[in-house]
Amino acid sequence: MDFVSLFGDSIQQAIGPTAIVYALAAIGLNIQFGYTGLLNFGQAAFMAVGGYTMAAFVSTWGLSFWLGIVAGLGLTAVLALLLGIPTLRLRADYLAIVTIAAAEIVRQVVGSVSLKDWFGGQDGLQEFSDTFRSYNPFSDRIEVGTLVAWSANDAWVMLVGWTLVLLCCLMTWLLVRSPWGRVLKSIREDEDAVRSLGKNVYSYKMQSLMLGGMFGALAGFCVALRSAAINPSMFATDVTFFAYTVLLIGGAARVLGPVVGSIIFWFLITFLDLFFSQATNPSSGPLIPPSIMTETQASLMRFIFLGLALMLLMIFRPQGIFGDRKELAIDAR
Amino acid sequence: MPAETNLPTNVEAATPEGLERSRAARAALKQVETEPGAKKPDPIVIADNITRTFGGLTAVDVEHVEIQRGVITALIGPNGAGKTTFFNLLTGFDRPDTGSWSFNGTSLNKVPAYKVARMGMVRTFQLTKVLAKLTVLENMRVGATRQRGESFFSAMFAPLWRAEEEANTEKANHLLERFLLIKKREDFAGELSGGQRKLLEMARALMADPELVMLDEPMAGVNPALKQSLLGHVKSLRDEGRTVLFVEHDMDMVRDISDWVIVMAQGKVIAEGPPDSVMGDQRVIDAYLGAHHDTALTFEEEERILAEAEKELEEEAESND
Numbered sequence: 001m002d003f004v005s006l007f008g009d010s011i012q013q014a015i016g017p018t019a020i021v022y023a024l025a026a027i028g029l030n031i032q033f034g035y036t037g038l039l040n041f042g043q044a045a046f047m048a049v050g051g052y053t054m055a056a057f058v059s060t061w062g063l064s065f066w067l068g069i070v071a072g073l074g075l076t077a078v079l080a081l082l083l084g085i086p087t088l089r090l091r092a093d094y095l096a097i098v099t100i101a102a103a104e105i106v107r108q109v110v111g112s113v114s115l116k117d118w119f120g121g122q123d124g125l126q127e128f129s130d131t132f133r134s135y136n137p138f139s140d141r142i143e144v145g146t147l148v149a150w151s152a153n154d155a156w157v158m159l160v161g162w163t164l165v166l167l168c169c170l171m172t173w174l175l176v177r178s179p180w181g182r183v184l185k186s187i188r189e190d191e192d193a194v195r196s197l198g199k200n201v202y203s204y205k206m207q208s209l210m211l212g213g214m215f216g217a218l219a220g221f222c223v224a225l226r227s228a229a230i231n232p233s234m235f236a237t238d239v240t241f242f243a244y245t246v247l248l249i250g251g252a253a254r255v256l257g258p259v260v261g262s263i264i265f266w267f268l269i270t271f272l273d274l275f276f277s278q279a280t281n282p283s284s285g286p287l288i289p290p291s292i293m294t295e296t297q298a299s300l301m302r303f304i305f306l307g308l309a310l311m312l313l314m315i316f317r318p319q320g321i322f323g324d325r326k327e328l329a330i331d332a333r
Numbered sequence: 334m335p336a337e338t339n340l341p342t343n344v345e346a347a348t349p350e351g352l353e354r355s356r357a358a359r360a361a362l363k364q365v366e367t368e369p370g371a372k373k374p375d376p377i378v379i380a381d382n383i384t385r386t387f388g389g390l391t392a393v394d395v396e397h398v399e400i401q402r403g404v405i406t407a408l409i410g411p412n413g414a415g416k417t418t419f420f421n422l423l424t425g426f427d428r429p430d431t432g433s434w435s436f437n438g439t440s441l442n443k444v445p446a447y448k449v450a451r452m453g454m455v456r457t458f459q460l461t462k463v464l465a466k467l468t469v470l471e472n473m474r475v476g477a478t479r480q481r482g483e484s485f486f487s488a489m490f491a492p493l494w495r496a497e498e499e500a501n502t503e504k505a506n507h508l509l510e511r512f513l514l515i516k517k518r519e520d521f522a523g524e525l526s527g528g529q530r531k532l533l534e535m536a537r538a539l540m541a542d543p544e545l546v547m548l549d550e551p552m553a554g555v556n557p558a559l560k561q562s563l564l565g566h567v568k569s570l571r572d573e574g575r576t577v578l579f580v581e582h583d584m585d586m587v588r589d590i591s592d593w594v595i596v597m598a599q600g601k602v603i604a605e606g607p608p609d610s611v612m613g614d615q616r617v618i619d620a621y622l623g624a625h626h627d628t629a630l631t632f633e634e635e636e637r638i639l640a641e642a643e644k645e646l647e648e649e650a651e652s653n654d
């Protein structure tokens with residue numbers, strides 16, 4: 001068992017581009033679900049709209065990258081409006097249903113054959129990252145000791161990505177300590193009470209949905225730019241559920257919850273994956289004999305153990321890493 | 334508990350103009366006839382032909398009612414009379430099937446609840462709605478209307494709203510003091526007892542500086558000593574020049590503080606008037622206790638009723654044969 005590479009690779013994932021993507025997506029969900037109590041089960045749709053708009057602007061229509069970014073953010077806001085207008089006056093469950101459906105619709109539309117000229121069908125789009133990469137200050141691989149190493153492109157995505165994460169956290173922090181954030185939290189607790197105090201609940205929910213969706217768009221940009229390609233499979237339903245997992249691990253309604261959650265989530269999932277694949281690798285004298293587990297079974301073990309870890313977390317620390325147990329206990333009354 | 338009883342019960346916040354106005358308003362009530370739907374000299378709320386049905390049940394069917402400005406009006410009636418539903422309709426939390434109503438002369442048809450509150454008509458709920466995971470102080474701060482920091486763009490720049498927040502905090506502290514919740518300031522509202530929640534909700538409604546305060550059973554579950562001082566607070570609201578409309582089942586309280594009483598039964602306004610005259614009103618007693626409750630049956634009458642019933646049964650049996 002090669003523990004150095006085991007830890008090295010896990011850390012690499014834990015602070016790498018993937019963790020950034022999920023941190024951003026979860027920061028958006030944190031605004032919507034953590035603070036406002038809105039159940040958005042279609043964060044993948046917001047990511048897809050952001051990522052695809054940017055990609056299609058550059059590679060399909062030959063427009064500027066920056067215009068693509070602005071349009072991506074704008075269109076996610078429009079998506080939020082479209083989903084919010086019919087549902088935000090209703091009970092919370094309706095938004096959940098509509099967003100799940102929206103995520104599937106968006107994924108089917110961008111992958112459809114009839115729109116292949118625009119979005120490239122199942123193959124998706126490439127060649128939209130030149131502008132982004134032209135600003136890359138790194139020219140070599142970035143290595144930290146022998147433990148971790150990133151390509152120059154990944155390093156650039158990480159620099160930009162973590163800066164974005166930081167800015168989003170800062171913005172969240174500024175917002176949730178303000179009277180605006182207080183209204184969001186109040187809506188989560190009791191909409192009617194907030195209405196009776198003269199606040200336009202509908203408008204605040206819409207603002208929350210739009211803001212969280214735009215954070216999702218940032219995650220969508222990162223997904224596309226880190227692999228210099230975009231395709232429908234990057235926005236499957238499990239993306240949203242992983243983002244929720246990330247949020248719950250870190251602790252909902254905590255500014256840094258999504259960030260810590262994402263780091264832990266990706267560390268664990270990589271660690272478990274590598275551990276079981278090494279432990280069952282037949283060429284290196286397997287730690288776990290094939291009679292118990294074969295190499296093909298091992299690849300599934302990470303999800304079993306991740307599920308187990310989640311269950312333990314929910315039982316012993318239902319409030320997440322950062323959450324306040326006392327606050328959670330109030331629900332019980 | 335002496336700490337609870339030697340509260341400043343009254344007029345601490347009263348203004349001379351407010352006092353004067355409320356005195357005039359009460360004096361004017363003396364001229365009002367005591368009939369359901371009576372016209373008031375200076376109404377703040379006027380409602381016409383309000384009906385609301387739930388399936389086959391007509392919960393509210395109010396032909397005409399006016400609420401006098403600057404006085405304390407009690408809305409009483411047996412359980413299920415439609416008082417809460419009427420509150421919901423007036424404040425935009427529910428839509429009536431028919432009818433029109435206005436506040437300060439402005440029609441409120443189709444006006445959403447939050448706008449009604451902003452216009453100065455703030456209500457509390459029979460089943461308290463505190464914001465459980467916010468502290469008591471935060472609950473109070475939410476109550477203040479038209480806060481600059483509540484708009485998205487200025488929210489991120491604290492200097493824009495800090496002064497306002499401090500003013501609101503001071504006001505909140507003052508109210509919490511009045512409602513004996515100051516020690517609970519930093520606790521989660523979800524940790525308060527049922528009665529404390531009532532108090533918090535009332536205090537929070539006052540953060541909005543409402544012109545008309547609508548309280549749905551404010552005293553339910555509040556201990557008697559505290560009740561006395563709360564009565565004082567409600568009176569002082571009037572003395573500040575506000576109008577109070579409250580629903581209450583406690584007749585002592587109704588008699589003690591209200592200047593005018595409106596009685597509802599089965600969705601209709603059945604009587605109106607000053608507390609003493611209303612409580613002696615036969616229609617009101619009937620509504621509460623059911624008709625013919627007060628004529629104790631004599632032996633002969635009982636016999637007669639029994640005989641009649643038996644005869645009816647016999648007739649029925651015969652016709653069935």
Ligand SMILES: Nc1ncnc2c1ncn2[C@@H]1O[C@H](COP(=O)(O)OP(=O)(O)OP(=O)(O)O)[C@@H](O)[C@H]1O
Nearest residue numbers: 387390392410411412413414415416417418419459
């Ligand atoms: N949402 C609803 N759906 C169906 N029926 C309702 C609804 N709300 C109220 N009702 C009915 O309307 C009638 C009036 O109810 P309401 O709550 O207004 O009574 P109330 O006068 O406030 O009584 P209480 O003194 O017990 O609070 C009741 O018969 C009740 O069953």
Ligand SMILES: [Mg+2]
Nearest residue numbers: 416417418459
């Ligand atoms: Mg009621």
